Amino acid sequence: MNSKPVRTRFAPSPTGRMHLGSARSALYPFLLARRTGGTFILRIEDTDQKRFVPGAEQELIDGLHWLGINYDEGPDIGGPCGPYRQTERRDIYNEYAWRLVGLGHAFPCFCTPEKLASVRQEQINSKQNPRYDGTCRNLAVEEGRRRVDSGEKYVIRFKMPKEGSITTEDVLRGSSSTENSALDDSVLLKSDGLPTYHLAAMVDDHLMEISHVIRGSEWLPSLPLHVHIIRAFGWVEPQFVHLSVFLKPSGKGKMSKREASDAIKDGHSIFVSDLQGLGYIPEGVLNWIALMGWGVPEGDVLSLDDMIARFEIQNLTPSPAAINFAKLDHFNATHIRMLQTEDLAERVKPYFLHEGLVVDDIKLLKIVPLIRERLVTLDDCLPFAAWFFKESIQPKPIDLIAKDLTAADSLNIFRQACEIIINLPFTTPANSEPPMRALVEQLGFSPNQVFGILRAAITGQTVSPPLFDSMEIVGKEKVMERIKNAMDILEKK
C-alpha cells in the first residue's frame, strides 16, 4: 500500500512518435501519483540534438492530453522545479558535472572520438570487452583544468571505482550486485556541453525530488552506474521500477518498423495518434495498455478512476508482454458500450460530417442507442448508420429478392407491407412489428426472408440496425417511398 504522496515523472525524449510503450511509461507513474495524492511531472529529455524531431514534443503533449494523463508540472505549464526541458538546464548539468570532478568522482577526458573508436575496435578484435581505456583518468586535476581553459575539446567521464561492487534495488526484481570492474567510465557531459542521460536524469530526478523512477527496462543494465552517480553526489536514490518491454504480437522480439506498418494496414497501430484516427477511444486504449504488465486481481474493465483507485506497484509484472490487438478491440468496444448516449453521439458525429453528411442532432440521438453495441471503433458508425443521413439509397436488385423467393414474391411482400404501413398512425416498433409479423405468418415465409428484403429496400444494405427501430427513425413517409422505389427496381428488371 502506497500511502505517502509520491513525486513521479514521465521523461520522454522528443525523438519520434508517441507509441504504446511511451503511453504506459506515462500511465503508471501518473496512476501512482494520483493514487497517493502526489505529483506527476512531464520532463522533456532533449539533450540529443542529432536525434531531435520537431513536433515530437507536441505529439507527446497531445497524446497525454487525449488519454487524460494530466501532469502537474511540465514544460508548457511550468512548476516549482523548472525548467522542464533539459536543453534549458544545461548550466545546471555543467555545474553538477564539475562538482563531481571536484569530489574526485569524475574527470575531464580529451580523447577524440576517432581515437576512442580505434581503441574500441582493437579491443573487439582481441576479444576484449569494449570500454574506455583510461587515458585521461589519472591526469592531474590542474592539468585537466588548464587544458579545458585553453579551449581544448573535452567530455567529463565518471570515475568508476576499480574495485568493489555495488548493490542496486529494483522494486519488482529485488536487489542485485554488480562488480565495479564490469562497469565503465561513462561520459556524463558531452563535448557539446550537454549532458548524457546518465547525468541529466540523475540530477533532475534529484532536483525535482522524484521519489519513484518508473522507466523502461532498457535502463536496467545502467542502474549500477546511476546509483554510483547518485551516491557520488551524496544523495539517496529513489525507488526504481523498471517496466518490461512490449513484444510484437507473435511474442518474438519487439515491434519493428515493418511490423508497425503491417499493423496499420490491419486497422491497428502502436502509435497513439494513429489509434485516435482509427476510431479508438482513450478509455479503451488506456484500459488495454494498463493491463499489459499489470495484474489486477479481479475485474479488468477499468476507467482511469478505477485504475487510480486500484493501482499498486507490487502488482506490476517484470516479464515482457506481447501486444494483442484483439484485446484492444474488445476493450474499445466495451468502453463504447458504457458511454452515455449524448457522449457517444458527440464522438461519432465528426465521422458523419467528415463524409459530407448533414447531421440532424435529434435524429443522431435516436440512432446512437441502435448502434452503440455494434461499434468496435467509432468509425464503425458509418457502415451502420451513414444511410440514415442520406437523401436516397440505391438497394442492389439482388438484395431485394430473398433466398428461395422470386421477384414476384418480393413484389407481393412489398405491396402488402405498404398496405400495412400506410394504415399505421406512427411507425414505432410497437405499431409496426406485430402486423408485419402477422404478415410473415400469413405468407408462410420466414422472418429472415421478409425482413431481409425490407431492410434492403429501406436501408439500402444487408446489414443495419434493427429494422423496426430504423423504420421509426426514417419515418413513415420515407419508408413508403423507399419500398415503392424498391418495387420500381424489381419491375424494371
Place this chain on the structure above:
RNA sequence: GCCCCCAUCGUCUAGUGGCCCAGGACGGGGCCCUCUCAAGGCCCAAACAGCGGUUCGAGUCCGCUUGGGGGCACCA
C-alpha cells in the same frame, strides 16, 4: 563475445509452500436468443519450459539447462 533481466492456457494475467487434478479475461469452438450485424446467456478445449535439489508437501524456494528479451555510444 561479455553483462543484465524474464519464464503459468495461443495472448494478458491470478497465484507469494498445503485453499490449485491451477482461477479470470481476450481469442477459438459449441449451444441458446434472434429480422441482418452485434450485444447477451450457458457450455467446451487450452498452461505451471525441462532437469536436479530443499521440504512431510513445490506453480510457489534454490541451482543448472533451454527458450525469450534487453544492454554493452560524446543515443535516450
